[in-house]
Amino acid sequence: MTDDDLARVLRAAIPPVDTGGPRSDLWSALERRLDAPPQWAWIDLGLAAAVVAALVMFPDWISLLVYHF
Amino acid sequence: MRTHPYLRAYMAGVVVPTILLLVMVSVFATLRFSVVPLAPTPGEPTLGEALLYEAIGRAIIFPMAIVPNLWGLWNMLYLAIDGKRKLSLGVHGALLPILIVPFGVTLANALGVFRFELQWVIPFGVTAMVAYYLVWKHAVGFLNAEVGIST
Numbered sequence: 368m369t370d371d372d373l374a375r376v377l378r379a380a381i382p383p384v385d386t387g388g389p390r391s392d393l394w395s396a397l398e399r400r401l402d403a404p405p406q407w408a409w410i411d412l413g414l415a416a417a418v419v420a421a422l423v424m425f426p427d428w429i430s431l432l433v434y435h436f
Numbered sequence: 437m438r439t440h441p442y443l444r445a446y447m448a449g450v451v452v453p454t455i456l457l458l459v460m461v462s463v464f465a466t467l468r469f470s471v472v473p474l475a476p477t478p479g480e481p482t483l484g485e486a487l488l489y490e491a492i493g494r495a496i497i498f499p500m501a502i503v504p505n506l507w508g509l510w511n512m513l514y515l516a517i518d519g520k521r522k523l524s525l526g527v528h529g530a531l532l533p534i535l536i537v538p539f540g541v542t543l544a545n546a547l548g549v550f551r552f553e554l555q556w557v558i559p560f561g562v563t564a565m566v567a568y569y570l571v572w573k574h575a576v577g578f579l580n581a582e583v584g585i586s587t
Contacts, residue, residue: 402581404574404577404578404581405526405573405574405577407574411570411573411574414566414569414570415570417566418563418566418567418570421559421563422563425556425560427550427552428560428563430550431540431541431544431550431552431560432560432563432564432567433456433460433499434495434498434499434540434544434549434550435499435503435533435536435537435540435564436452436453436456436457436499436503436571
């Protein structure tokens with residue numbers, strides 16, 4: 368068996384690797400994701416609700432909190 | 437290519453408290469000059485009540501001058517420690533009340549603006565930290581992105 372025969376046998380035994388690349392441009396998708404503003408997560412909504420609850424319980428804190436902005 | 441990143445960080449940092457100050461001053465001016473005038477007429481609020489608003493006028497130097505500048509400097513600090521930082525912008529902003537709240541409460545008590553018992557400083561401080569976290573994460577983060585500061 369020559370080297371060419373061996374290479375042919377190996378190519379036949381091992382399926383070709385798909386080198387077509389990604390179907391879309393991944394870099395622009397990554398860039399969009401990096402540029403996107405932070406989304407409101409459930410934890411953020413929960414924290415906002417906690418702040419509102421604290422201010423409802425202690426209304427005097429509203430003016431003092433505004434004072435710190 | 438954009439330059440002066442610290443100037444941009446400062447400018448992005450002062451926007452939120454400056455806008456809120458505009459709202460506060462509008463409310464104060466309405467109360468002081470329209471709802472509760474200094475020289476009360478019969479049936480109107482007393483002079484003592486009006487003077488309370490004068491105290492607010494004195495104390496407004498804190499949100500007017502100190503808070504916006506601290507926000508700007510805090511945002512500059514966030515940029516300065518870029519690369520070494522482990523904190524997100526929201527958490528970084530949430531640490532600011534540790535500096536601001538004791539100062540603000542002391543000043544407000546000294547000027548007689550708010551009657552605030554010291555035992556409530558820590559619960560109030562935690563509430564302020566949570567509020568700051570949300571504002572810094574979403575509002576300051578948005579502004580930083582607009583001026584090209586990485587968050």
